[in-house]
Amino acid sequence: MTVEDWATGAAIAGLPVPSEPDLARMRADRHRRLQQHLEIQGLDGLVLLGCSSVAYATGADAPGEDSGRAGLFRSVAVVVTGAAAPHLFTPYWDGATPELPADHLHGPLFPDLEDGIGELAEALGQLFAPGARLGVDEQTHPMLGALGRFQWTDARDVMGPAKLTKTPDEVSCIRAAQRITELAMDATRPTLRPGVRQTELSGTFLRRVFELGATANAIDPIWQVMEPTRAAGPWTSHGDLAYPTSSTDRILRAGDVIWVDAGISHHGYASDYGRTWLTSSGPHPSDRQVSQFRRWRSVVDAALDICKPGVTALELGRAAIAANDGVKPWIEHFYLAHGVGTDSAEMPLIGTDLGEAFDETLVMVPGMVVVFEPVIWDEGAAGYRSEDIVAITDDGWIPLSGTRYDPFEVGQ
């Protein structure tokens, strides 16, 4: 299956996966899910401060911002159990969704400021009775001091289960985010020649993602040079690879092996692009590099061969390890695979330090989105890393990422 007809015939819980997302339907479905999990947890509502949680609960767009600015000028979402729509308190009124009722769109709150906390207390007082049980994702010290009349619990018990599986529209939105990222990378790859700086690659990529319609950039793009040996790379606490390290004005040199990792946000959904590129005016992988790529492909294929509803994370991990001759094909501090949604890495996490007992209980179900990112390390000759994204469907999986790995070729 190629990614061009990625959605054809695919269904999640009996619903077809659309080739383009219906954003209003997607937001309505998410609101229903939050309401369902609020009921399950017996909570009266949610107060959400984090960007990814606000995006999930309200669908509101916001410009990409440095964390300091995003913290001072933040959007706050309040979800009331049983209510038809969320409340959005924001300085970015133009990012609110068209269907949000006018009396649910409010000016900004400042939960980080002592002299801003009164209005938050007042706003919550109008929506909830004293003693209400509320889920919250962050508590600033002014909040801790001023909001004692409510009972607070961690919002993760609602957000986690709601976000674990995606609706067909969410899957389609992730594909749209990924498509923008891949097209921008197609424009960037030819500029990787000896003498270019990492930050210049970032410039080309970022310009293109905005021209292509991205809502925001999510992460400083990574173009890490992988040294031939572990010892030649940065020191690490576990002795395994350092990855991903941040980009600088480093000038890339002929033969540098580049592990690319970047992601944008599109209507709140993260993309995740991972590939291995070679610094050359005419890149041709060596035989050894081709065999690294083949091994990576066979590891991912081993996992995808058994990937369908009902398979456990442990089984996927074991299949990947077996395909790599018993060697765990991922970095010590990471995983074989992670989920992606309004967070760039979220459940399901496969192969982490949560351990085998956890992985055995983590069962793939339709609607999960899984980013496989095994690493093939070939001490002395660096290695190969790419990312393949799939969505679990009712009878298997569909690809959400492109099927090109230039300058490597499938079947090479």
Next chain:
Amino acid sequence: MNAGVMALEDTARVDFTRLRQERRRRLFDAMDAARLDAVVLGRSGNVRYASGARQLWRAGTFPFAPVCVVVRSTERVHLLSVWDEGIPPEIGHEDLYGMFWNPAHLLAALGTIPGLAASRRVGTDSLSPFFAQVLPTVVPTAELADASKALAGARATKTPDEIACITVAAALAEAGLSALEAALAPGVTERELLGVYDECVARLGAPTPPSESVAFATPRRGPVRFRNLVSGRPIGDDELVVLSPGALYAGYEGGLARTRASGATPPPGTAALADRCFRGLDALLAACQPGNTGSDLYKAWESTGEPEASVALAHGIGLGAEAPLIGFGRGVAASLDEGSVLSVQSWVTAEGTGGFLQRELVRVGADGPEVLTRGERSLS
């Protein structure tokens, strides 16, 4: 000052070792004043302030997590990092703790930090119900306290090296402004302008913007509102366009805003609107005197006869946007300390003409305001 992003052999630009030493000294003083034996930090700006580490930049806010731990008794700074790249030399390998997905492993790692468990008062810069529950297992005899005010206090006034970093960031932002001005023409979209800006600052070595809200055209007809998200609509030939680029250098933010006409003929009423904007900005800048408070900025704005501002009049600038926030009715009592840096802006509108924004960075100097940003005021 010699504004650039590359290292110089004679360290003529910024002495980062000294910058970090002075920040740590201020942090320890603030911890002493707040009686904090240790602080557990999660906010990126605070982590950068305490550690000086160059960590992977991600847009937006994230839930609280213990990314950096500072223990007063040992004067050690501990950091969540698996590797030492981007970590200053005074933070040793033994001061790094790993990245974990299992919270039990993270708590166990925190438990090995020398001197932390014995702390009696531990400050955090934020919290969540989950960490409020589990942090006491690491500091069993400690009272959890507020470290956010101590950090804000330490960060409020800037050392000369911090001013140098902000000035480099301002120069990068000014380069972004030049690129935006060169690209502004009838038919271009805000989206394309954002792309031009991002490419410009990235090529200069600073690809992470303080904000992607860097360009918006203001309407010729109907109410005029400040917008934040870019549109794909081609800009017409008679619109006023706000250009408000920023940049980050070593974590420090710089930025400015100018308003330009999209075509050869500005909309009618532009000269009067620009005058109102400049009058507002001059009044705000003149009020940036040490010892003044936020209320003096509010009064300065009112004195111009402009209606109540729909955007912030000013906010602090340092490792990103900081307190104080003066605007939206906040910060009336906030003091303008000598040595602090503010982003000050004047936003005025007129139906039939559009909107006009001018923004500058200003250092509150002993002898009055020092404007750190440069750019032509005129419409050209």
